[in-house]
């Protein structure tokens with residue numbers, strides 16, 4: 286079950302300050318990296334919601350992000366809808382598709398669930414790849430960003446767009462916390478702990494899973510919309526299953542089921558990727574070694590490691606006064 | 616309140632429920648006795664819908680619920696505890712009870728509002744914690760409480776849905792005789808209008824709470840009547856004497 290702890294609040298404040306500092310001081314390339322981190326952070330938040338709190342390890346979240354991206358691209362260019370309407374529709378469509386996938390997959394568990402979601406993701410990928418309306422192999426270009434000039438905000442400015450994504454991420458984090466702390470979110474955690482008992486108590490389990498999966502997909506779809514607006518061009522590569530795999534890596538690297546951890550994971554992953562790829566073309570190898578190290582360390586990712594460290598320290602701090610008492614007596 | 620008619624179930628060649636017909640009135644406290652493997656748990660599984668009978672029907676409050684899924688029957692007032700603890704292990708006692716109470720109060724599926732913090736949920740949690748003596752353990756995790764207390768929680772979780780009919784599968788299994796006796800005092804203090812069906816291994820304890828007794832042997836009802844009649848029954852002695860001592 287999700288709880289905020291002082292450490293989690295502290296991590297959020299640190300992350301937000303770092304992002305704000307970067308947003309106001311960085312140059313073009315730094316801002317691009319920041320935006321990349323923020324959009325990935327939304328995707329991994331969505332994934333952690335279902336994988337970390339309900340045991341639904343999805344391998345189609347990349348594809349769901351792609352549905353949001355393609356939905357927005359087609360609706361705003363080919364269909365000629367205005368950006369706000371196209372955004373809302375794309376997010377709504379992704380939520381609906383996710384709900385259906387969640388409902389269908391709700392009865393399978395473990396490896397079977399993973400395979401079922403992978404199959405859905407691959408179906409979406411190959412459809413987009415083949416269908417002329419989605420531009421096939423060539424992808425779609427000419428995607429416009431949301432126009433907020435009416436309130437004096439120009440999202441075509443790189444810095445402004447990065448700030449916009451930061452605000453969006455904050456809102457989405459709030460939404461994820463609200464869902465996880467709600468009756469639905471608590472029941473969802475209950476199902477992860479003991480599905481049979483929740484059912485015996487009267488819960489319609491598939492419905493709860495589908496609802497949370499739908500909300501999570503909605504967030505992934507929103508991340509896709511922002512990704513499309515960010516690059517202004519999209520290709521089927523966005524929907525490849527490796528995107529889902531990478532998102533899962535980030536969640537595990539950061540700390541499954543902590544919500545804050547995946548944010549840390551997203552920052553570490555993107556920075557690592559850019560730093561290492563400028564040094565060597567074999568950067569994937571190094572990221573792989575780091576991931577293996579994290580998994581083998583038995584800590585729950587980077588953030589889990591930090592939580593363990595502080596828990597151990599506060600235990601030690603409780604023990605210390607006793608020691609001084611003894612010395613005083615002596 | 617709860618009734619089965621000609622319930623029948625086989626696992627392959629093993630005939631585990633043979634033409635079982637039972638009838639519980641509202642507020643009745645019935646104990647099911649029977650040696651190991653008599654089919655007591657299997658009968659419970661069919662009553663709540665976790666198993667589908669090959670033949671026969673289950674009626675709850677006058678309605679045929681044989682075709683209803685587990686969750687629907689539960690929402691109509693049928694609740695059960697398990698022989699082997701089936702709890703939310705990583706969570707606290709309070710959260711365990713709260714998840715159940717949230718379902719009963721209709722707070723378990725709203726994504727815009729909290730469940731465990733709701734006044735109506737907290738009230739049920741407090742009431743149930745008092746009923747099964749869990750007050751001192753509310754904030755402890757399941758992993759931090761003793762086996763005996765977990766058995767209490769197992770029943771508490773089932774009670775937190777405020778059922779009409781509560782099925783308890785050997786609530787005192789694995790706990791010492793003293794604690795088992797205390798447990799039966801708890802059961803005796805439950806509201807009188809709650810219909811109870813209890814599987815119990817210990818005959819003396821069974822007589823402690825039972826209004827009526829049903830004895831199952833090889834999946835068949837071999838006795839159905841008042842405790843006094845059961846006490847004097849030769850048939851019961853015959854079935855039990857062997858397995859009784861080593862139980």
Ligand SMILES: Nc1ncnc2c1ncn2[C@@H]1O[C@H](COP(=O)(O)OP(=O)(O)OP(=O)(O)O)[C@@H](O)[C@H]1O
Nearest residue numbers: 626629631649650651652653654655656657658698
């Ligand atoms: N799913 C199953 N598949 C096959 N056989 C089963 C299954 N479940 C139970 N049985 C068999 O059915 C018989 C009755 O089992 P059940 O668990 O109902 O007995 P019980 O009366 O509850 O016994 P105990 O007092 O040991 O709990 C046993 O022989 C058991 O091995």
Ligand SMILES: [Mg+2]
Nearest residue numbers: 655656657698
């Ligand atoms: Mg049994």
